[in-house]
Amino acid sequence: MNEFNVTTLGQFIIQKQQEYTFAKGEFSRLLRDIGIAAKVISREVNKAGLTQILGDHGSINVQGEDVKKLDIIANEMFISTLSAGGEVCVLASEEEDTILPLKGTFSKNGKYVVCIDPLDGSSNIDVNVSIGTIFSIYRRLSEPGTEPNLQDVLQSGNKLVAAGYVIYGSSTMLVYSTGNGVNGFTLDPSIGEFCLSHPDIKTPTDAKIYSVNEGNAIEIPDGVKKYLDWVKQDDKATNRPYSARYIGSMVADFHRNLLKGGVFIYPATAKSPNGKLRLMFECIPMSFIAEQAGGKSTTGSERILDIEPSELHQRVPVIMGSENMVNKVVEMINQN
Numbered sequence: 179m180n181e182f183n184v185t186t187l188g189q190f191i192i193q194k195q196q197e198y199t200f201a202k203g204e205f206s207r208l209l210r211d212i213g214i215a216a217k218v219i220s221r222e223v224n225k226a227g228l229t230q231i232l233g234d235h236g237s238i239n240v241q242g243e244d245v246k247k248l249d250i251i252a253n254e255m256f257i258s259t260l261s262a263g264g265e266v267c268v269l270a271s272e273e274e275d276t277i278l279p280l281k282g283t284f285s286k287n288g289k290y291v292v293c294i295d296p297l298d299g300s301s302n303i304d305v306n307v308s309i310g311t312i313f314s315i316y317r318r319l320s321e322p323g324t325e326p327n328l329q330d331v332l333q334s335g336n337k338l339v340a341a342g343y344v345i346y347g348s349s350t351m352l353v354y355s356t357g358n359g360v361n362g363f364t365l366d367p368s369i370g371e372f373c374l375s376h377p378d379i380k381t382p383t384d385a386k387i388y389s390v391n392e393g394n395a396i397e398i399p400d401g402v403k404k405y406l407d408w409v410k411q412d413d414k415a416t417n418r419p420y421s422a423r424y425i426g427s428m429v430a431d432f433h434r435n436l437l438k439g440g441v442f443i444y445p446a447t448a449k450s451p452n453g454k455l456r457l458m459f460e461c462i463p464m465s466f467i468a469e470q471a472g473g474k475s476t477t478g479s480e481r482i483l484d485i486e487p488s489e490l491h492q493r494v495p496v497i498m499g500s501e502n503m504v505n506k507v508v509e510m511i512n513q514n
């Protein structure tokens with residue numbers, strides 16, 4: 179604790195590093211770099227409403243520069259920060275078709291692989307609704323010094339070293355886990371630091387919020403349809419009817435459910451037969467956080483973290499959140 183009685187993200191990372199005698203600090207530096215990228219993106223997100231004044235994306239701003247879309251800015255921010263850091267050999271981004279071996283001076287020797295969704299829920303930017311960044315970190319499989327490859331990236335969630343997200347909401351928060359519980363940090367804009375605000379987050383085992391795009395109800399699997407009927411029935415003993423909450427920004431829906439308890443569902447639909455959300459960039463990292471907080475995450479038939487990825491942009495159905503609620507959805511899917 180310092181004189182303000184807060185623990186900053188930087189202090190927390192160093193404290194944790196000291197618990198591992200052999201840690202050389204590279205991983206700590208990588209986490210710190212992600213925190214720096216998050217702060218810059220947070221600043222840009224907070225200026226988003228000013229595009230009318232500063233120039234819309236695609237236009238030229240008053241300084242004569244091209245104005246870029248925020249998701250592109252966020253993507254570039256990660257590429258440049260992680261290239262400069264040198265701990266990461268290859269980055270995979272939801273914004274990029276293929277993997278990006280990083281070109282920083284030390285990147286080829288970097289021990290880590292990072293996957294990011296730089297700005298998830300970006301359709302919500304223009305209407306001032308919360309959006310987020312999602313990240314996950316793996317150890318590289320190829321030899322340091324060689325060219326990293328797709329197999330370095332296509333690792334199952336069981337191999338994660340860390341994962342987390344940043345939510346740009348009424349405040350900016352960074353939530354992450356290294357496999358030893360979940361901690362949340364709120365950005366204090368007055369000192370420009372993420373401060374530990376939510377230590378050791380545990381999600382409720384049972385709750386009454388369900389988050390799903392019910393507009394798709396006609397085209398989702400029968401078991402999920404049945405669940406959506408079940409949640410609306412009146413039954414005091416099981417706290418029903420439940421409450422529907424769906425922002426359409428996965429990070430924000432997930433974050434609320436993590437703290438209050440709930441279940442988030444993005445099932446297979448007629449339009450997206452494998453679900454909409456991406457395994458590497460969205461489902462694995464969020465499932466890791468859910469489990470680390472005591473929750474659960476599955477496709478309905480398989481634990482998300484057990485899936486061996488086959489494609490960079492693979493999509494999967496996902497049911498995640500409070501354990502008993504996830505179990506109930508799965509039970510109804512299995513009845514069909």
Ligand code: AHM
Nearest residue numbers: 297298299300301391426427428429
């Ligand atoms: P994106 O990566 O293109 O932003 O899409 C992902 C988003 C999630 O944040 C959200 O849960 C989902 O899409 C909402 O989809 P829908 O509008 O089909 O309900």
Ligand code: MG
Nearest residue numbers: 272295298299
């Ligand atoms: Mg996304």
